[in-house]
Amino acid sequence: MRALWARGHAPVDPASLVAFRVAFGLLGMVSAERFLSFGWDERLFDAPSFHFRYYGFGWVPTPPDGVVTGLFVAILALGSLIAFGLVTRLATVLFAVLFTYVQLIDVTTYLNHYVLVSLLAFWMCLMPLGARGSLDAWIRARRGRPPRPPLRAWMLWALRFQVAVVYVNAALAKATGDWLLHGQPMGIWLAARTDTPLVGDLFAHHEVALVLGWAGFLYDLTIPLWLSLRRTRVPAYTLLLVFHGMTAVLFDIGMFPWIMTAAATIFFEPAWPRRLLGRLVGPRDEASRPIEPTRPRRGLAVTLAIFALLQVLWPLRAHAYGGNVLWHEQGMRFSWRVLCREKNGSIRYRVRWTGSERERYVFPQRYLTDHQEREMAGQPDLVLQLAHHVAADHRARGYEDVEVRVDAWVSLNGRRMARMIDPDVDLSRVPDGLGKASWILPAPGGAPIRLQRPPRVAEDER
Amino acid sequence: MRFSSFFLLAASGLTLASCSGDGAPSDTGPEADARRQVLAAFADDVVVPRLARFRGDAAALETAAQAWAAAPADATARGAAQAAFVDAMDTWQELEVLQVGPAGTTGDIEGGQGLRDEIYSWPTTNACRVDQETIEDAAATPDGLRSELVNVRGLDALERLLFVVDETTACPSSSPLILDGLWEAVAATPGDVTARRASYAASAATLVRERAEELEAAWTGGFRDELATAGAGSVVYRTSLDALNGVSDALFYLEGITVNVKIAEPAGLSGCETADTCPEARESLFADRSLANIQANYRGYVAGFRGGEGMGLDQLLRDVGASDLADRMDAAIVTADPVVEGLSGTLPALLEADPQGLDPAFNAIQDVVRLQRTELVSVFNLRLPQSVAADND
Numbered sequence: 001m002r003a004l005w006a007r008g009h010a011p012v013d014p015a016s017l018v019a020f021r022v023a024f025g026l027l028g029m030v031s032a033e034r035f036l037s038f039g040w041d042e043r044l045f046d047a048p049s050f051h052f053r054y055y056g057f058g059w060v061p062t063p064p065d066g067v068v069t070g071l072f073v074a075i076l077a078l079g080s081l082i083a084f085g086l087v088t089r090l091a092t093v094l095f096a097v098l099f100t101y102v103q104l105i106d107v108t109t110y111l112n113h114y115v116l117v118s119l120l121a122f123w124m125c126l127m128p129l130g131a132r133g134s135l136d137a138w139i140r141a142r143r144g145r146p147p148r149p150p151l152r153a154w155m156l157w158a159l160r161f162q163v164a165v166v167y168v169n170a171a172l173a174k175a176t177g178d179w180l181l182h183g184q185p186m187g188i189w190l191a192a193r194t195d196t197p198l199v200g201d202l203f204a205h206h207e208v209a210l211v212l213g214w215a216g217f218l219y220d221l222t223i224p225l226w227l228s229l230r231r232t233r234v235p236a237y238t239l240l241l242v243f244h245g246m247t248a249v250l251f252d253i254g255m256f257p258w259i260m261t262a263a264a265t266i267f268f269e270p271a272w273p274r275r276l277l278g279r280l281v282g283p284r285d286e287a288s289r290p291i292e293p294t295r296p297r298r299g300l301a302v303t304l305a306i307f308a309l310l311q312v313l314w315p316l317r318a319h320a321y322g323g324n325v326l327w328h329e330q331g332m333r334f335s336w337r338v339l340c341r342e343k344n345g346s347i348r349y350r351v352r353w354t355g356s357e358r359e360r361y362v363f364p365q366r367y368l369t370d371h372q373e374r375e376m377a378g379q380p381d382l383v384l385q386l387a388h389h390v391a392a393d394h395r396a397r398g399y400e401d402v403e404v405r406v407d408a409w410v411s412l413n414g415r416r417m418a419r420m421i422d423p424d425v426d427l428s429r430v431p432d433g434l435g436k437a438s439w440i441l442p443a444p445g446g447a448p449i450r451l452q453r454p455p456r457v458a459e460d461e462r
Numbered sequence: 463m464r465f466s467s468f469f470l471l472a473a474s475g476l477t478l479a480s481c482s483g484d485g486a487p488s489d490t491g492p493e494a495d496a497r498r499q500v501l502a503a504f505a506d507d508v509v510v511p512r513l514a515r516f517r518g519d520a521a522a523l524e525t526a527a528q529a530w531a532a533a534p535a536d537a538t539a540r541g542a543a544q545a546a547f548v549d550a551m552d553t554w555q556e557l558e559v560l561q562v563g564p565a566g567t568t569g570d571i572e573g574g575q576g577l578r579d580e581i582y583s584w585p586t587t588n589a590c591r592v593d594q595e596t597i598e599d600a601a602a603t604p605d606g607l608r609s610e611l612v613n614v615r616g617l618d619a620l621e622r623l624l625f626v627v628d629e630t631t632a633c634p635s636s637s638p639l640i641l642d643g644l645w646e647a648v649a650a651t652p653g654d655v656t657a658r659r660a661s662y663a664a665s666a667a668t669l670v671r672e673r674a675e676e677l678e679a680a681w682t683g684g685f686r687d688e689l690a691t692a693g694a695g696s697v698v699y700r701t702s703l704d705a706l707n708g709v710s711d712a713l714f715y716l717e718g719i720t721v722n723v724k725i726a727e728p729a730g731l732s733g734c735e736t737a738d739t740c741p742e743a744r745e746s747l748f749a750d751r752s753l754a755n756i757q758a759n760y761r762g763y764v765a766g767f768r769g770g771e772g773m774g775l776d777q778l779l780r781d782v783g784a785s786d787l788a789d790r791m792d793a794a795i796v797t798a799d800p801v802v803e804g805l806s807g808t809l810p811a812l813l814e815a816d817p818q819g820l821d822p823a824f825n826a827i828q829d830v831v832r833l834q835r836t837e838l839v840s841v842f843n844l845r846l847p848q849s850v851a852a853d854n855d
Contacts, residue, residue, distance in 0.1 A: 192843035195489035346835040361732040417836040454496040454781035
């Protein structure tokens with residue numbers, strides 16, 4: 001333990017951590033700017049009259065209209081402070097809190113890479129990343145004060161661990177028959193992207209979907225290892241650039257490729273920015289300075305270890321539910337199941353109350369935006385949440401003994417649609433929770449759809 | 463290779479790869495050709511013939527309305543104008559489900575010019591505003607009416623003008639029209655309200671005819687080619703898939719409007735909680751053509767799905783290996799056909815005779831559109847209408 005503590009607290013060249021901080025800040029700025037310029041702040045947060053909440057986070061306050069816009073402006077500003085290293089620790093803490101709060105407002109805005117940004121930000125809150133290569137350090141030097149203690153090896157370890165957790169779990173999520181044996185949903189997505197320059201024609205072939213599916217699976221599973229080994233680092237990062245370049249071109253995956261491309265540099269030798277930029281970065285300032293040993297802090301070490309263990313175990317919880325997680329979605333979120341399903345659903349609620357002679361239908365658009373409806377349609381816990389809201393809304397309008405059932409038809413990876421939720425269950429009486437949901441019906445069996453190339457059109461018919 | 467050189471080369475490669483995603487696509491394979499066949503058939507066999515028919519219907523409506531304006535007391539002239547309206551509306555209701563391009567809302571729909579609302583603005587209607595226009599001189603000429611809001615100069619306004627026979631107003635007693643005695647002053651002279659309505663109807667019919675010509679010209683003068691060359695020279699549609707998405711979005715009218723609003727609300731299936739049925743929530747309040755409108759919407763959907771004489775979405779499904787889905791959609795349509803076409807009489811009469819009389823049509827049409835929402839969009843990897851183009855992972 002002492003040896004591990006000592007190794008973890010060994011000073012490291014801060015260059016790669018500084019580069020990581022700068023990239024994180026810049027990407028945080030770009031992410032916030034995209035929300036503002038695309039109007040997502042209004043369309044995703046202000047427009048809905050109802051917000052889906054994460055289990056246990058129903059208490060999160062809904063911001064008044066316009067506040068989310070202000071939050072993204074603040075996140076943009078905080079990103080710039082992080083990048084330049086000005087009041088770095090405070091900026092990072094505020095960034096982490098605000099970015100996470102925005103995500104907690106509505107589950108339908110959930111994206112894996114937003115979660116990663118929050119987790120990285122929280123890790124960074126524990127690290128004095130403004131100690132080097134920052135305006136903070138420059139101001140401190142100008143005031144004639146000695147530099148802050150050096151950055152430590154555990155900081156690299158923590159960030160590498162976090163990035164590796166994402167990759168490995170993204171691979172494990174793809175270890176399914178649909179992905180590896182049937183090439184779906186990759187086949188569906190590629191068939192719609194045959195217009196891609198140079199390689200688009202290949203995408204129409206089923207075999208290409210299979211090959212790319214396997215390639216993605218093996219890449220995610222092993223890339224942290226290849227990036228960690230000095231000999232394989234250069235080809236591995238080249239492959240990473242190709243992989244994330246392709247995902248950026250092919251899919252509406254937003255900042256994810258850029259975040260992973262930047263985050264993966266944390267696997268490099270800590271001095272890589274110095275080697276890349278040479279004199280621009282300058283020599284390592286504390287290389288010749290003696291470092292005072294630190295005493296092990298058992299509480300901190302245990303806390304970090306538990307947090308890390310949780311990161312390993314939490315994504316695996318889906319297996320405890322049994323069945324197909326892509327169908328029942330229990331354990332789907334926060335488990336890095338990145339881009340692994342094509343799911344479309346049709347939802348209508350059936351409501352009955354005391355005195356009503358027949359069931360009345362409630363269509364989701366009465367409460368939801370189109371974006372929310374599309375996201376909800378494939379996620380049973382969100383269907384349940386809206387059922388509770390529908391019941392509460394009817395009760396508030398004076399109806400008694402309100403019962404809410406649902407016709408939820410869903411197609412997974414191009415399969416025949418099937419009922420996702422038992423239509424006979426009164427969802428208004430089903431509590432939300434983390435237990436296995438008996439009201440979710442089993443996933444449909446059989447293989448997903450296998451698409452084929454349409455016959456070539458004769459020249460004169462075009 | 464030096465580390466820095468490698469890094470810069472790799473970064474350049476990544477940037478180039480990303481940039482190529484925003485550049486000109488090479489939408490040339492069999493998939494794109496098949497989509498363009500569907501799009502061309504959608505234009506040539508489905509939309510353009512109906513636009514031509516609607517242009518003729520609108521011209522006939524204008525002529526009939528002008529004839530009625532010349533003889534407002536002539537019941538035969540009024541009846542002819544009403545018949546012309548019915549023909550025009552029947553055609554238009556098929557086109558309601560086919561709002562691709564110029565008919566669509568500017569900014570929301572690719573190639574949209576907002577012409578749909580110019581022709582028919584329902585559910586944005588206001589009978590009281592139509593009555594206000596009735597007593598104002600501006601409505602007596604097309605030029606006077608041209609600058610007014612869309613809800614007083616399209617087919618929805620015409621329906622009230624042509625089919626409301628009594629000389630009462632829809633305005634509440636608190637409206638200036640009543641408080642200031644304006645309506646009463648006109649209504650005091652028997653036949654004056656009717657004469658003004660006839661004159662106003664002639665003006666509105668002229669504007670509808672003009673917009674019908676404009677819409678047809680927009681298609682034949684360019685948009686048809688934009689659709690048929692999507693992804694291969696079209697400036698409106700970057701890819702054939704984008705254009706196919708536009709067609710799919712338009713067809714969702716049958717679910718979002720026809721089923722959920724036109725059928726479910728008056729039938730008491732949705733949004734009508736204080737009574738068994740709410741016939742007052744029907745679409746056609748004055749001509750009582752609500753059932754015919756539902757039937758026309760359905761026919762427009764089927765035509766749009768099957769592509770008329772040309773290649774339709776059903777054939778495209780078969781060509782990409784989704785024959786099972788194509789068969790089930792065809793079967794759902796075959797099942798729904800007699801149910802929908804069997805609707806007869808007026809909607810209030812139907813519901814009075816059987817409060818659940820619209821339920822079979824509601825369910826039969828839902829069985830069709832549910833397959834589109836769940837499976838068809840999956841097979842073709844289409845977006846759902848109005849989806850925010852947000853990130854996804």
